Amino acid sequence: xxxxxxxxxxxxxxxxxxxxxxxxxxxxxxxxxxxxxxxxxxxxxxxxxxxxxxxxxxxxxxxxxxxxxxxxxxxxxxxxxxxxxxxxxxxxxxxxxxxxxxxxxxxxxxxxxxxxxxxxxxxxxxxxxxxxxxxxxxxxxxxxxxxxxxxxxxxxxxxxxxxxxxxxxxxxxxxxxxxxxxxxxxxxxxxxxxxxxxxxxxxxxxxxxxxxxxxxxxxxxxxxxxxxxxxxxxxxxxxxxxxxxxxxxxxxxxxxxxxxxxxxxxxxxxxxxxxxxxxxxxxxxxxxxxxxxxxxxxxxxxxxxxxxxxxxxxxxxxxxxxxxxxxxxxxx
Amino acid sequence: xxxxxxxxxxxxxxxxxxxxxxxxxxxxxxxxxxxxxxxxxxxxxxxxxxxxxxxxxxxxxxxxxxxxxxxxxxxxxxxxxxxxxxxxxxxxxxxxxxxxxxxxxxxxxxxxxxxxxxxxxxxxxxxxxxxxxxxxxxxxxxxxxxxxxxxxxxxxxxxxxxxxxxxxxxxxxxxxxxxxxxxxxxxxxxxxxxxxxxxxxxxxxxxxxxxxxxxxxxxxxxxxxxxxxxxxxxxxxxxxxxxxxxxxxxxxxxxxxxxxxxxxxxxxxxxxxxxx
Amino acid sequence: xxxxxxxxxxxxxxxxxxxxxxxxxxxxxxxxxxxxxxxxxxxxxxxxxxxxxxxxxxxxxxxxxxxxxxxxxxxxxxxxxxxxxxxxxxxxxxxxxxxxxxxxxxxxxxxxxxxxxxxxxxxxxxxxxxxxxxxxxxxxxxxxxxxxxxxxxxxxxxxxxxxxxxxxxxxxxxxxxxxxxxxxxxxxxxxxxxxxxxxxxxxxxxxxxxxxxxxxxxxxxxxxxxxxxxxxxxxxxxxxxxxxxxxxxxxxxxxxxxxxxxxxxxxxxxxxxxxxxxxxxxxxxxxxxx
Numbered sequence: 001x002x003x004x005x006x007x008x009x010x011x012x013x014x015x016x017x018x019x020x021x022x023x024x025x026x027x028x029x030x031x032x033x034x035x036x037x038x039x040x041x042x043x044x045x046x047x048x049x050x051x052x053x054x055x056x057x058x059x060x061x062x063x064x065x066x067x068x069x070x071x072x073x074x075x076x077x078x079x080x081x082x083x084x085x086x087x088x089x090x091x092x093x094x095x096x097x098x099x100x101x102x103x104x105x106x107x108x109x110x111x112x113x114x115x116x117x118x119x120x121x122x123x124x125x126x127x128x129x130x131x132x133x134x135x136x137x138x139x140x141x142x143x144x145x146x147x148x149x150x151x152x153x154x155x156x157x158x159x160x161x162x163x164x165x166x167x168x169x170x171x172x173x174x175x176x177x178x179x180x181x182x183x184x185x186x187x188x189x190x191x192x193x194x195x196x197x198x199x200x201x202x203x204x205x206x207x208x209x210x211x212x213x214x215x216x217x218x219x220x221x222x223x224x225x226x227x228x229x230x231x232x233x234x235x236x237x238x239x240x241x242x243x244x245x246x247x248x249x250x251x252x253x254x255x256x257x258x259x260x261x262x263x264x265x266x267x268x269x270x271x272x273x274x275x276x277x278x279x280x281x282x283x284x285x286x287x288x289x290x291x292x293x294x295x296x297x298x299x300x301x302x303x304x305x306x307x308x309x310x311x312x313x314x315x316x317x318x319x320x321x322x323x324x325x326x327x328x329x330x331x332x
Numbered sequence: 333x334x335x336x337x338x339x340x341x342x343x344x345x346x347x348x349x350x351x352x353x354x355x356x357x358x359x360x361x362x363x364x365x366x367x368x369x370x371x372x373x374x375x376x377x378x379x380x381x382x383x384x385x386x387x388x389x390x391x392x393x394x395x396x397x398x399x400x401x402x403x404x405x406x407x408x409x410x411x412x413x414x415x416x417x418x419x420x421x422x423x424x425x426x427x428x429x430x431x432x433x434x435x436x437x438x439x440x441x442x443x444x445x446x447x448x449x450x451x452x453x454x455x456x457x458x459x460x461x462x463x464x465x466x467x468x469x470x471x472x473x474x475x476x477x478x479x480x481x482x483x484x485x486x487x488x489x490x491x492x493x494x495x496x497x498x499x500x501x502x503x504x505x506x507x508x509x510x511x512x513x514x515x516x517x518x519x520x521x522x523x524x525x526x527x528x529x530x531x532x533x534x535x536x537x538x539x540x541x542x543x544x545x546x547x548x549x550x551x552x553x554x555x556x557x558x559x560x561x562x563x564x565x566x567x568x569x570x571x572x573x574x575x576x577x578x579x580x581x582x583x584x585x586x587x588x589x590x591x592x593x594x595x596x597x598x599x600x601x602x603x604x605x606x607x608x
Numbered sequence: 609x610x611x612x613x614x615x616x617x618x619x620x621x622x623x624x625x626x627x628x629x630x631x632x633x634x635x636x637x638x639x640x641x642x643x644x645x646x647x648x649x650x651x652x653x654x655x656x657x658x659x660x661x662x663x664x665x666x667x668x669x670x671x672x673x674x675x676x677x678x679x680x681x682x683x684x685x686x687x688x689x690x691x692x693x694x695x696x697x698x699x700x701x702x703x704x705x706x707x708x709x710x711x712x713x714x715x716x717x718x719x720x721x722x723x724x725x726x727x728x729x730x731x732x733x734x735x736x737x738x739x740x741x742x743x744x745x746x747x748x749x750x751x752x753x754x755x756x757x758x759x760x761x762x763x764x765x766x767x768x769x770x771x772x773x774x775x776x777x778x779x780x781x782x783x784x785x786x787x788x789x790x791x792x793x794x795x796x797x798x799x800x801x802x803x804x805x806x807x808x809x810x811x812x813x814x815x816x817x818x819x820x821x822x823x824x825x826x827x828x829x830x831x832x833x834x835x836x837x838x839x840x841x842x843x844x845x846x847x848x849x850x851x852x853x854x855x856x857x858x859x860x861x862x863x864x865x866x867x868x869x870x871x872x873x874x875x876x877x878x879x880x881x882x883x884x885x886x887x888x889x890x891x892x893x894x895x896x897x898x
Contacts (some may be wrong), residue, residue: 052508054612073507079505081504083499098506102515146505342707345706346706349706357716357719359727362730362734363730375740379742422625428618428622431614432614440626447632449832450637450878451877451878452833453858453874455874456874458635459636481628481629481632485629513614542722544723544836545833573734576729580726583726584726588721
């Protein structure tokens with residue numbers, strides 16, 4: 001089981017409220033991603049759940065029991081750290097067995113569990129090596145191995161892929177997702193990378209300045225951002241946000257259109273000059289200086305042949321315009 | 333990347349560096365050479381670098397005249413005992429300062445160091461009286477305590493600087509894995525900081541070995557280490573140079589040899605952990 | 609960044625060190641303070657009583673006191689100046705590509721292994737002695753009179769002996785710092801047209817500042833209490849020419865057997881040490897933040 005409930009959780013360092021007040025329920029078996037810009041409090045929130053920091057006020061419940069004052073080891077959670085935090089003086093085998101040894105398990109039981117974890121993670125042939133002799137991806141797997149042998153009620157990941165190169169990041173991302181599908185255990189995953197959030201999560205929690213901006217499935221957030229912050233944060237390339245007269249025409253303070261929802265159409269309502277065009281083959285990313293609006297990012301098909309300085313007209317797709325009020329919230 | 337230098341320049345700097353090193357080392361060398369001379373040739377004018385009639389007699393006589401093995405054993409007990417005890421007290425303290433720093437951690441560390449600035453002579457009499465009262469004069473336990481407390485600030489400080497190099501995430505991982513504070517220190521921190529702990533141990537053994545104030549004031553015979561042994565050989569009027577040299581060589585040889593064998597750790601330790 | 613329980617654990621872990629050091633410092637200090645206001649002479653143990661500041665006044669009004677203060681500062685300042693300057697020069701030299709660097713380094717740090725009484729008596733007898741010392745032999749081979757080191761230059765001789773003991777330490781720390789300077793920085797400065805002197809002034813020296821700080825801090829801690837070297841060599845003389853504050857206290861306690869005066873001197877020394885410590889920590893403490 002792994003249901004985690006946060007009730008009015010507050011965390012302050014001195015006078016600074018890093019997390020003013022958070023209420024959140026994470027269901028058993030869910031893959032939840034905390035995402036937000038750096039300094040938004042997402043890592044602090046994870047450390048509060050782990051028990052590595054005290055909450056200043058509020059309650060943390062794990063599987064219905066109050067865990068607020070429990071030490072980290074007693075919460076039944078496992079954590080994978082950004083730096084992997086492997087014990088450099090122990091072999092891979094001893095690293096993975098460490099939590100079992102701390103729990104007082106017999107050597108034979110330890111070995112059985114280590115072998116099992118090593119098989120799942122393809123680490124069997126590396127068990128006698130030291131962490132220093134492994135590649136980044138292998139170290140990552142050892143860290144995960146150390147977490148899974150404990151059979152925790154939930155896994156906590158603190159930006160685990162940020163130290164890997166781009167290619168490895170994609171494959172490890174898929175491995176973790178597959179692991180979740182196999183184990184079906186609750187996972188809480190912290191990242192600043194919205195692509196990781198979109199691809200991995202059952203449920204995304206968008207954080208900003210210690211507050212939850214929106215909770216929902218990836219597609220939910222993509223299609224129905226609750227406010228300007230989420231609209232700008234989720235999606236790549238970023239949504240175009242337009243204020244002023246153009247927004248007023250739609251009865252909003254700000255309107256947003258995703259680059260992929262703008263068509264290049266002769267006679268479209270917006271016309272402008274192409275500033276930059278990046279031809280990727282599959283897509284073409286354009287920066288267009290639109291008269292009276294400003295720069296818009298446009299994602300067009302690969303065969304579009306516009307160059308720097310060309311004139312063009314653009315048309316937003318019908319029903320794809322997001323409208324936001326003066327308070328930044330989405331208008332129905 | 334070291335840059336290529338001309339062989340000529342390298343030869344010149346080598347010559348210069350070796351000359352300087354030999355000048356610095358020369359007193360030690362001269363002492364060792366003198367210890368093998370007969371008394372007359374030790375004071376011969378002009379001085380002889382090497383002597384034809386070299387002898388071991390000085391060592392034999394020093395050995396006979398005093399109970400060298402006991403002094404040696406006392407030095408070992410006092411320096412090693414005080415350092416090990418100091419480590420036992422300091423490792424938890426340094427753990428706390430390095431991984432759970434508070435607003436006053438820095439001040440605490442500076443306060444500890446400042447206790448070392450108190451001139452020993454200034455508190456000599458009271459401390460002697462306290463030791464007398466507690467029947468600690470000329471005992472191993474008393475001297476071990478005194479030397480331990482003398483070096484404790486240095487030990488804490490060195491360990492603190494070494495511990496700070498260890499990422500706190502690793503200790504947090506151990507905590508998540510179910511290790512309590514003591515297991516965290518025993519299974520993760522200590523093995524990871526072993527090179528630093530070894531350096532700290534070496535340096536403080538040397539400091540304790542060479543301590544020559546408290547060891548002389550607070551001992552008479554039973555617990556007196558080599559620093560007290562050598563004090564009894566001082567003040568010769570020229571006639572006993574060879575024996576003085578032999579006794580001196582015997583007093584510092586153990587540390588000199590220890591130093592040569594543990595160069596790497598020692599060099600690291602000698603920087604008090606303060607410079608990387 | 610921690611929890612309440614780990615902060616509690618931290619307090620428990622620091623407690624033994626703090627308590628032990630506090631007792632080690634406070635008990636003798638309190639006793640010294642007590643004696644410093646008492647009449648307490650070992651020659652006349654029957655006459656006791658409170659004497660107010662008499663002991664302090666005697667100390668401060670003694671002509672030897674100001675000499676001793678001056679000597680103490682000369683010792684600390686002189687040794688620091690010599691070891692830091694020579695240490696930098698030697699470190700720069702050894703840092704060059706040199707054959708046998710490992711053995712060289714061990715030779716240079718060897719004096720650090722020599723216990724102070726040995727260092728003092730060897731240098732005093734085998735080297736500085738006016739009849740049988742090596743320096744006397746060198747003087748005479750040039751037809752000059754041997755220099756009476758401990759007679760005519762007692763303070764300088766003591767400073768020289770202590771400098772020899774501490775030079776290895778300074779050299780080693782400065783060398784370690786020097787070796788951590790990336791050669792790319794030096795090369796960049798060279799490309800920018802900096803001369804060797806300018807490279808030292810603007811790149812190397814600033815890089816070594818922290819190390820120099822450490823040398824000054826640690827050496828001052830040890831130098832303020834220097835005693836054994838003076839005891840072994842000059843015994844504070846001739847007259848009071850090489851008497852430092854610690855040595856003056858020692859003379860009061862052992863030679864004059866006046867514990868009250870010695871205690872007053874001790875308190876003055878502690879106050880002096882604290883003043884030095886305060887300025888040291890303020891001026892230097894910030895360099896120590898890694």
